[in-house]
Amino acid sequence: MSFILRRIATTKTGKQIVRDQPLPGDTITLGRDSANTIHVADLAVNPHHATISSTDGRTVRVTAQEGLGFDLNGRTETVADIDSAAGAELRFGGHRLTIAREEDKIILLVERIDELSQSSKDVDEVKAFSLQGVMLSKRMGAWVFAALMLAAFLIGPIWAWYSYKNVDERPGGYHADSAWLSGPLSSAHANLKNDCQSCHVEPFVAVTDKACVNCHTGEHKAMSMAHAGAPTAMLLAARHPPGVGEKILAGFAKTFNKPQGRCVDCHTEHEGAGPMAATPQKFCADCHDGMQGRLKAAGHPTMLADAADFGTGHPEFRPLVRAAPGAKPARAAPGKGTVDYNGLKFPHDLHLQATGGVARMAASFRGRYDFGKQLECENCHRVEADGVRVKPVEMERDCAMCHSLAFETVGGVTRTLRHGEPDQVVADLTAYYRSTPPSRPLQLGGMQRRRPGAYAEGQVYNIYFNEVATRPSRAQDAVRAVFSKGGACYDCHTIFTPQAGSGWRVAAVDQTPRYLQKGWFDHDAHRETACADCHTAAPASKASSDLLVPGLRQCRDCHVGEGGARLVKVETATESPCAMCHEYHSDGGKPWMPPRQRRKNTAAITNKPLAGSYGVSMITGTGGRGLYEVTWRTPALHAARRGG
């Protein structure tokens, strides 16, 4: 019975040298300690690790000594009996003990199989010293990230579109294509946030007008009559020649199938929450700036003047006027239109004077009417309930406080002539003279007998009874006086004397309710401004045919172009895009404007320019002007209201 310890050395050339060494005794010790039969210089092996023994020379018993076991066929054991003929491999720390049998000898082969230390292992220098060893590879990261992006932001949204392709309205909840939302929708469209397909119907097809009209049915019928009626060739000719940028944009649009002239060209979306932006000036000026020349060159001559910017390039207003007495109203020719015959005689200067008869009369009525020390504009001109326009002047309401038509008092009730009905005036006067005797002189005496001479010509009796006899015919004189110079009617009206077949006639009075038909003016928005600040001609106007509608110059005292462009010095500028006064959809109403913007502009007007340069505003002051806080006190003409 003998154990043989086999050692294998490998030469540098790879050749193996095998040395066998017989071991004495039946029991062999194995350990790190040099006293052991088999000395294993391995720190993972205990000083006295195990004993190896064999009683019959065939079976080998391996027993671990100091707690640490050994590995046999992958399991840690402390005792193992091994048939040497079958052989086995045991593991002690970094060493392998192979047991085999050759002839009748038990061969023990001990060799180091593990590296001495981790650092001794072979390393790939490039990998070990760089981050490659500890990070996910860049290539893998690139693929993973790119795939995630494509899945979440390309395939997902297209899938969302595809799954609701033929659905009218998407259900609520999250849809992957909301990741494509380029900006918040305007407040009016906010409910479409999750339903991209409500506007973007077909893929790769630009949003069509059809998508808009599907919901917007009413508005479109009243849209832009002036533009809808124009031939397309004319509209195209009106457009300004494209600049470099627009050529680029047009190139993009053409290349990628984005037609021009759609609703969304002006009504841009995804520009942020809140109301849709007001149409900017440029959308109008793109055509209207220099349009006259372009249209003429293209064979579409037009009357429309060029307009580019309110502050610098806007034609003079063309108010609706009657150029001659009785003429039909027509828009004044450019540069003219300083007269407007409305059929009345009314000197504004006389009525607005701070001193003089009118002012004194007004002062004498203080307390009874809304008068101050003199007449103000609002004493006669009343605004409509909505505050936008001024009501036509009504004789009974606005003039009769001073210009009374009273002619008789019966039992404390005043009788007035019927305004607006000349025939009735004639009849009333005639009846008055017929029904009332002349006042009886005192000298006429009582019932005593009179001497005959008292009836002689030139005597009281004669005068009185002659008067009684002729009194009814006096009515003719009174009627003539009323309609003639110095009479109540003649003062204000143009009178036509009786012709064959007609009696006294009064020229018709035409008060124009809206002078500026193409633009919108809101008196309410200008309530902080004194009337005479804009109606500058009023305090000096001697005739009612003077047109007192303010011109472009007065507007430009405050209003400048959208970008602040101006020709004159402006103290507090109000930026005014075209859409502030002009309504594209021409429904006759107020031009639409975002409420926020409207408020801002109104506030800007409060600081009015050139205050104090006009006489009236200087005297009346600006604060708390009564025009809009008028208490509608009824004039003391109840009888006239009831029809005389």
Next chain:
Amino acid sequence: MASLFQRRRSKATQVERVRERQHEGFLRYAGFRWAKISGGLCLLIIISYALVDVTPRHNGGSWYGYTLGTIGALLILWLTALGYRKRRMTNDYWSLKAWTSAHVYLGLSLIVIGTWHTGFQLGWNVHTLAWALMMLVILSGLYGVIVYATLPAALSNNREQMTQMQMLEAIRAFDRQLHNAAQPLTATDSAAVLASLDQDPFAGGAWARLRGRYPNCATAAARVALAASQSSNADARAKVAQLLLQKEAALARLREHLRLRALLEIWLYVHVPLTFALIAALSAHIISVFFYW
């Protein structure tokens, strides 16, 4: 004609050689040529943005926005091409240095091109995602330029003329000596030394590499354990402790080297994958614009 080109080329090569001799880096290549070009481009964009009147407001969908967007997208693709260019050896005019210089400066100008393309309209959507990825890629690249300019000096100081493998070899030598010296130690003491031998000097994740801190260092632990131990032969212990101290110093040098290299390389692990994420997001951005046209 051919000779004319030949001469021009040889002259260009000559200039290149001079530059090479003067150690002209990619940052100051050709007297900051690309810095000037890209700075001029940025200035042009900022000024024209202020001057150009786009209705209703600046955004990516205006003609100006489309122009900037097209320039930006093409530029991104060209910048990405550096990855292919650097793998191709050429002796053309466009040296890799020239290409890198243009990459850096034109890449920085993309901050202006991309941001001004947005019209400063940002939100939680794929469009802003593409912009954000672009900015991350640019910032990581900026970091890369900075560390390339500053860290190599520190790397060189730390190495002290040693190569990487020499640093590793020093540790291996200490390991062998430790193994021998620890033979007389008791089981408990030798276990601590064994743990030091069994620990991979390259162990620790990316985070440990970047921070250069290894709280679980077995070598340091073994030194502490041995100092406290009384069980083994004092002489043997002292020898092992001395060796452990030396191994620790060698490890510290290697780890500092690894830390500096990690700092030099980490940006590429952001720059490259995010570039491809950016290209994917950019594709989604462009397709989405045309899909919902």
